[in-house]
Amino acid sequence: MSRKTPMGTTAQNRVVNTILFVVLALGAVVMIAPLLWMATTALKTKAEVFALPPVWIPDAPQWDTFVRMWTEAPILSGFKNSIIVAGTVTIVGSITSSLAAFALAKMRLPFKNAIFLGLLTGLMIPFPTLMIPQFVMFSKIGWVDTLLPLIVPLLFGNIVMIFFLRQYLSSVPDSMVEAAKIDGASYLQVFRKMIFPLIRPAIAAQFILWFMTIWNDYLAPILYLNTESKQTLQVVIANLNVEYATQRDYPLIMAASFVALLPILVVFLIFQRQIIESVALTGAKG
Amino acid sequence: MSRTTAEPTPVPTAPAAGIVPPDGDDRGSALHARQAMRRLHRTEHRWAAAFVAAPVIGFLVFTLYPLGYALYASLTRWNGLTAPQFIGLDNYAALLGDEYFRKTLWNTAFYMIGIPIGLVLALLLAIALNRKIPGQTAFRTIYYVPVISSLAAIAIVWQFAYNGDFGLVNQVLSWFGIDGPDWLQNTATVKPAIILMAVWKGLGYSMLLYLAAIQSVPRSLYEAASLDGANGYHRFRWITLPMVRPVTFFLVVTNVIAGSQIFTEINIMTPTGGPEFSSASIVYYIVRKAFKYQQMGYATAMAVVLGLIVLVVTLIQFRLNRRNSFSID
Numbered sequence: 312m313s314r315k316t317p318m319g320t321t322a323q324n325r326v327v328n329t330i331l332f333v334v335l336a337l338g339a340v341v342m343i344a345p346l347l348w349m350a351t352t353a354l355k356t357k358a359e360v361f362a363l364p365p366v367w368i369p370d371a372p373q374w375d376t377f378v379r380m381w382t383e384a385p386i387l388s389g390f391k392n393s394i395i396v397a398g399t400v401t402i403v404g405s406i407t408s409s410l411a412a413f414a415l416a417k418m419r420l421p422f423k424n425a426i427f428l429g430l431l432t433g434l435m436i437p438f439p440t441l442m443i444p445q446f447v448m449f450s451k452i453g454w455v456d457t458l459l460p461l462i463v464p465l466l467f468g469n470i471v472m473i474f475f476l477r478q479y480l481s482s483v484p485d486s487m488v489e490a491a492k493i494d495g496a497s498y499l500q501v502f503r504k505m506i507f508p509l510i511r512p513a514i515a516a517q518f519i520l521w522f523m524t525i526w527n528d529y530l531a532p533i534l535y536l537n538t539e540s541k542q543t544l545q546v547v548i549a550n551l552n553v554e555y556a557t558q559r560d561y562p563l564i565m566a567a568s569f570v571a572l573l574p575i576l577v578v579f580l581i582f583q584r585q586i587i588e589s590v591a592l593t594g595a596k597g
Numbered sequence: 598m599s600r601t602t603a604e605p606t607p608v609p610t611a612p613a614a615g616i617v618p619p620d621g622d623d624r625g626s627a628l629h630a631r632q633a634m635r636r637l638h639r640t641e642h643r644w645a646a647a648f649v650a651a652p653v654i655g656f657l658v659f660t661l662y663p664l665g666y667a668l669y670a671s672l673t674r675w676n677g678l679t680a681p682q683f684i685g686l687d688n689y690a691a692l693l694g695d696e697y698f699r700k701t702l703w704n705t706a707f708y709m710i711g712i713p714i715g716l717v718l719a720l721l722l723a724i725a726l727n728r729k730i731p732g733q734t735a736f737r738t739i740y741y742v743p744v745i746s747s748l749a750a751i752a753i754v755w756q757f758a759y760n761g762d763f764g765l766v767n768q769v770l771s772w773f774g775i776d777g778p779d780w781l782q783n784t785a786t787v788k789p790a791i792i793l794m795a796v797w798k799g800l801g802y803s804m805l806l807y808l809a810a811i812q813s814v815p816r817s818l819y820e821a822a823s824l825d826g827a828n829g830y831h832r833f834r835w836i837t838l839p840m841v842r843p844v845t846f847f848l849v850v851t852n853v854i855a856g857s858q859i860f861t862e863i864n865i866m867t868p869t870g871g872p873e874f875s876s877a878s879i880v881y882y883i884v885r886k887a888f889k890y891q892q893m894g895y896a897t898a899m900a901v902v903l904g905l906i907v908l909v910v911t912l913i914q915f916r917l918n919r920r921n922s923f924s925i926d
Contacts, residue, residue, distance in 0.1 A: 332730050418644065430652055439884075466651075523745055
């Protein structure tokens with residue numbers, strides 16, 4: 312990862328590095344402070360939240376907040392709905408995306424590049440421009456207040472993922488695919504036995520990034536989901552924030568918010584190397 | 598392996614795809630081979646078409662059709678329930694005189710101030726992290742945590758942090774003897790407060806891309822420059838900065854596109870659009886007009902304008918940055 316700095320006396324380097332370390336450490340505190348504050352606030356009593364001078368570390372951590380949260384707010388159903396939406400979309404969408412990328416990269420198809428470019432133009436259109444006609448479309452078929460409008464449009468694949476998998480596949484020699492075909496393999500077999508194992512790391516990275524995006528999505532869910540039991544976790548905490556702020560129950564709001572970002576945080580910490588690498592690659596591509 | 602297609606298996610002697618049979622001596626078999634090949638290609642076309650069908654259908658139904666409908670609906674008076682009434686360009690004319698639209702457009706543009714601030718900070722961080730510093734990986738991870746965190750949760754905690762009486766921000770300021778304002782209730786401070794949060798959240802992402810770009814600069818460049826007597830500033834100005842230009846460009850464009858659609862932070866931190874509507878963004882206003890006041894036609898016209906802004910920015914990107922445009926081989 313790191314490389315030696317250009318020449319310079321080591322003593323001078325050490326001083327510079329020490330200063331930089333202190334600056335970076337202070338920055339790191341700023342970066343993490345709001346999240347730590349979220350966690351500690353969740354463990355405070357209501358009185359401690361409004362105490363002056365401020366209480367940084369609660370005297371007796373109220374672990375109970377994390378318990379009563381499940382009964383006082385629809386956190387559990389929020390979790391369930393978020394998992395249903397993000398899980399279904401990413402699993403099915405990854406399959407359709409990788410098959411499409413395979414066809415666009417390695418198969419003969421008239422107007423292949425025109426099709427690909429056409430799909431790419433879809434990336435230029437922001438969701439808010441489409442959301443009103445989409446909403447009316449779905450309300451006509453009675454899908455408002457169900458999870459379907461959040462799931463169905465995305466099952467057809469993800470252009471960004473197709474783009475990256477297609478790039479990734481361009482390094483695979485055509486002769487490999489041709490050879491498999493001559494051996495009498497069907498296209499699905501070529502995909503399953505040869506292409507999929509090759510692009511699995513790329514699929515995994517895109518899958519995780521996509522899952523995070525959907526898990527954290529807010530605009531579409533608040534448009535479609537009105538009933539509490541139907542809402543995804545992000546909508547649940549946003550509503551809690553409005554509802555419980557009047558009761559000054561900040562520990563509960565913070566506990567729920569913390570739990571809402573915890574799964575993604577855990578996934579990130581486990582796969583941070585792969586995630587960071589694939590994101591860095593994305594930017595390098597420009 | 599078994600063939601799953603109904604197509605006849607080519608005879609083993611038929612030349613494989615890609616091999617052109619030698620001309621002349623045996624025209625019959627050459628013709629036969631060509632026909633076999635065409636058959637094979639037809640099968641391949643069918644399978645390939647089946648594989649790309651899903652994204653193409655998805656694009657037609659959920660992007661192209663809604664886009665066409667949006668263009669039409671923006672020319673109508675429409676409440677989303679009854680049939681739209683055609684009124685020509687009236688919505689667009691009304692937009693020009695709508696002070697709230699002007700205000701939200703201005704607010705949205707104002708939020709973009711955060712982009713250069715964030716990029717400068719991110720580049721400095723990346724340069725620092727590029728040195729051999731203990732805990733480098735840990736720093737990179739910590740700075741990246743806000744990026745992956747749910748924006749809704751982040752907005753909730755920052756709203757609380759900006760509270761004038763017991764918020765984290767003012768508590769920290771009081772250490773330095775500064776009596777902070779009630780950030781989100783003040784026309785002068787609400788937008789800077791949201792910018793600060795946005796910069797904080799996006800910093801790790803920009804930093805990561807800059808770091809990747811800096812690390813791809815050939816060491817020999819720096820070494821040669823050092824030998825020629827270039828100091829640290831020179832090396833930064835004449836090597837690092839030009840080398841990270843494509844990343845800067847990419848980040849500016851993606852940030853402008855994302856920033857023009859800012860909504861979640863606004864809706865959560867200032868549910869009413871802020872004091873005197875001073876934090877409301879375009880998308881906030883569109884959502885309000887469409888889903889609170891049922892002015893779907895008018896809201897769609899605004900959404901079309903937003904779409905045009907994004908389109909123009911994207912096209913500028915393609916024009917200026919041929920090097921980074923998608924190459925189709």
